[in-house]
Structure formats: structure tokens, C-alpha cells
Amino acid sequence: xxxxxxxxxxxxxxxxxxxxxxxxxxxEAAAEFYGGIFGxxxxxxxxxxxxxxxxxxxxxxxxxxxxxxxxEGAAAWNTYVSVDDAEDAAQRLVSVGATVLSAPADAGDGGxxxxxxxxxxxxxxxxxxxxxxxxxxxxxxxxxxxSDIHTSDPSAAIAFYQxxxxxxxxxxxxxxxxxxxxxxxxxxxxxxxxxxARQSGVATPSGFEDAIAWIAATTPDEPxxxxxxxxxxxxxxxxxxxKxxxxxxLRQDDxxxxxxxxxxxxxxxxxxxxxxxPPSG
Numbered sequence: 053x054x055x056x057x058x059x060x061x062x063x064x065x066x067x068x069x070x071x072x073x074x075x076x077x078x079x080e081a082a083a084e085f086y087g088g089i090f091g092x093x094x095x096x097x098x099x100x101x102x103x104x105x106x107x108x109x110x111x112x113x114x115x116x117x118x119x120x121x122x123x124e125g126a127a128a129w130n131t132y133v134s135v136d137d138a139e140d141a142a143q144r145l146v147s148v149g150a151t152v153l154s155a156p157a158d159a160g161d162g163g164x165x166x167x168x169x170x171x172x173x174x175x176x177x178x179x180x181x182x183x184x185x186x187x188x189x190x191x192x193x194x195x196x197x198x199s200d201i202h203t204s205d206p207s208a209a210i211a212f213y214q215x216x217x218x219x220x221x222x223x224x225x226x227x228x229x230x231x232x233x234x235x236x237x238x239x240x241x242x243x244x245x246x247x248x249a250r251q252s253g254v255a256t257p258s259g260f261e262d263a264i265a266w267i268a269a270t271t272p273d274e275p276x277x278x279x280x281x282x283x284x285x286x287x288x289x290x291x292x293x294x295k296x297x298x299x300x301x302l303r304q305d306d307x308x309x310x311x312x313x314x315x316x317x318x319x320x321x322x323x324x325x326x327x328x329x330p331p332s333g
Contacts, residue, residue, distance in 0.1 A: 062188050062243050063181075064134035066141075067217035067232050068264050069199050070186030071132035071179055072280050073118030074321050075125075079105040082119055082127070085318055089293045089325075090194035090282065092116065097160065114188040116195050127321035130167075131199040131278040132179040133217065134186060138164040141178050148215040156180075170212050172203045172276040193285040197326055200266040201230075203276045209267060221267060224257055226307075228267045236261025254330040281324040287311040290325045 064070035076082035083094050086109065094107040097118075104121035135141035138156035145168055146152060153167040153175065162184035169175045179186070189195045203209040206228065213219045213230070222229045239247050239261065247261050270276060284290040291301050291313050298318035305312050311327040 061185055062190075063238075064186045065232070065235060065238050066134055066136045067219065068134050068235055069131055070134040070181070071117070071177075071184075072129060072187070072196055072199065073106075073120055073132075074127065074129045075120050075122040076127045076319050076321065077122045078319060079107060079119055079121050082317070082319060083107060083109075085297050085299070086119070088297045089290055089299075090116075090284075092194065094119070097162070111189050111192070111194050115184065116187055116189050127317065127319035129278075129280040129321050129323055130175070130177050131280060132165065132177040132186075135178045135180055138166055138178055138180040141180075142166050142168065145178070145216050149212055150216070159184075170201075170203075170209060170276070172205050172209055172212075174201060174203060174209070174276040174278055176278050191283055193283055195283055197281045197283040198263075198265055200268060200279045200281065201276075202268055202270045202274060202279050204270050206267055206269050209276075219264070220262075222257065222259065229257065229260070229263055230265040230267055231259055231262035232264045233262055235264060279322065279324065281312075281326050284325045284327050287313055287325060287327040290327075291315070294325070 074082065086092050090111070092109040092111055094109055097106045097108050098104065107119040108115055109117045109119060142152055142156055149171040150168045153169055156164055156166040159165050161182055163182045164180040166178050167175060168178065187196055191197055201209055210221045218233070220231045220233060222231065236247060251260055291304065294315050295301060300316040301313055302316055303314040308331050309329065311329055313325045314322065315325055316322045
């Protein structure tokens with residue numbers, strides 16, 4: 053996921069993360085928080101009288117993610133992987149070790165989804181797009197940047213996702229990058245014809261046009277999970293806004309490429325705010 057929009061609709065090939073949403077006990081309070089730090093507006097996707105809420109978060113009028121009433125448990129962010137056929141994909145995932153948490157089902161006329169867990173217990177979703185194609189703005193301040201797999205067994209997780217989606221993993225020394233071969237070609241042919249030229253200008257690793265996620269070992273007290281990151285223009289301003297709106301800032305890190313903060317929102321969902329600061333020269 054890298055690039056700026058040059059066409060109306062962004063599409064996601066099979067095996068590419070395409071959407072995120074957050075389950076929240078109090079959807080209205082969550083909308084106030086995320087609207088306050090990212091500038092999101094919201095559209096109610098559920099018909100009047102329907103149980104629960106599902107809000108589409110928008111940035112400059114374009115879909116950026118979702119917000120749903122939590123059925124149980126703590127607030128959390130979910131990551132969806134695009135698939136051509138939800139039933140076929142669920143069967144394939146089970147055959148290589150996944151567990152189905154909720155069977156494929158229609159999400160209105162937007163698409164068809166299912167919830168699964170990988171062999172290490174990290175939950176994720178699959179999405180067969182119909183009317184809703186996935187996030188329409190990414191990698192801009194206030195929008196989704198990447199999702200990362202935090203796993204108790206990186207080697208086993210790599211083997212699972214390679215079998216499941218054909219992903220490839222590159223050890224960059226400082227991090228493990230997940231690529232979906234051919235995704236850069238798709239971006240270049242659709243929404244981002246200048247992706248390779250732009251990335252070469254900031255000396256990104258080879259193959260970064262195919263980048264879709266990262267993988268890292270969990271900390272001792274962390275369960276295996278998918279984690280989401282958002283692009284921000286100014287990490288320090290986002291931290292200040294998050295604190296003012298009731299969040300906890302768990303950690304701040306400066307690297308060669310980013311200035312990031314790990315934040316826990318007021319209802320308990322964790323995410324990273326990341327300011328891109330590429331090396332100069």
C-alpha cells in the first residue's frame with residue numbers, strides 16, 4: 053500500500069490487506085476521539101433500526117476505515133485481507149491451519165467477510181469486495197499506513213501466510229517486510245503510475261512497491277495479533293492531541309525512517325501513529 057490517488061477507485065488484488073475497522077463499546081465516543089486526532093468524518097452504514105452501529109470513517113470524503121459496535125471484549129482494530137471468493141478463501145485458510153471464528157457472510161451490499169485466526173492466534177478478516185472496494189485513501193496524514201503481524205512464532209507465521217496468500221518475507225535487518233508479488237505492478241497500472249520512481253527517490257528497499265505489511269515477534273506479555281499504523285504529519289502534535297482526548301501514549305520511537313508513537317485509545321484499542329522521515333542524501 054503505497055502511493056497517492058490518481059484515479060477514482062482504489063482496488064486490491066487477492067491477498068492484499070484492503071480494509072481496517074475498530075470494534076468499540078461506545079461508537080460515538082470513538083468517533084469523537086478519532087475525528088479529533090485524524091480529522092475523520094463519519095457516514096452511518098447501517099439502516100435505521102438495525103442492531104448496532106457501523107460507521108464509515110472518511111478523510112476528505114473518501115473511505116479510510118470503519119467503526120463498529122463491539123459485541124464483546126475490549127476495543128480493538130481489525131485488518132481485512134482482500135480475497136476473490138470468501139468461501140473458497142476460508143476453506144483454503146483452514147486447510148493450512150487457520151481457525152474460522154465467523155463463517156463468510158454478507159455485509160450488506162458492501163461485500164462478504166469472514167473472521168479467522170492464524171495458528172498463533174492472531175485474528176484477521178477476509179473481504180470479498182462488492183460495492184465497498186476497500187480503503188480509498190492510504191499513506192496520507194490521517195489515513196491507514198500499514199498493518200503489522202505481531203506473532204509469538206515468526207517462522208511459523210511466515211510459513212502460514214506464504215501458504216495462505218502467496219506472500220514473501222524479506223529480512224531487511226532492521227525489520228521483516230511482507231510483500232505480495234505483483235502488487236506494485238497493479239498499483240502502477242491503476243492508481244499510482246509513478247510508484248517506482250517516487251520510491252527510488254527515497255532509497256526504499258528493493259521490491260518495496262510490493263510491500264503490504266510487516267512482521268515482528270511479540271513482546272513477552274503481548275498476544276499474537278494484527279496491529280494497525282496510521283500516517284501522521286507530525287507525531288508530536290498527534291501525541292498531544294491524543295492525550296488531550298483521553299488516550300494513553302505507551303511508547304515513542306525515532307528510527308532512520310519514522311517518528312512513531314504507540315497509542316491506546318480511550319476505550320483500549322492500540323494503534324501506531326507514524327510520521328515518515330526518510331533519510332536525506
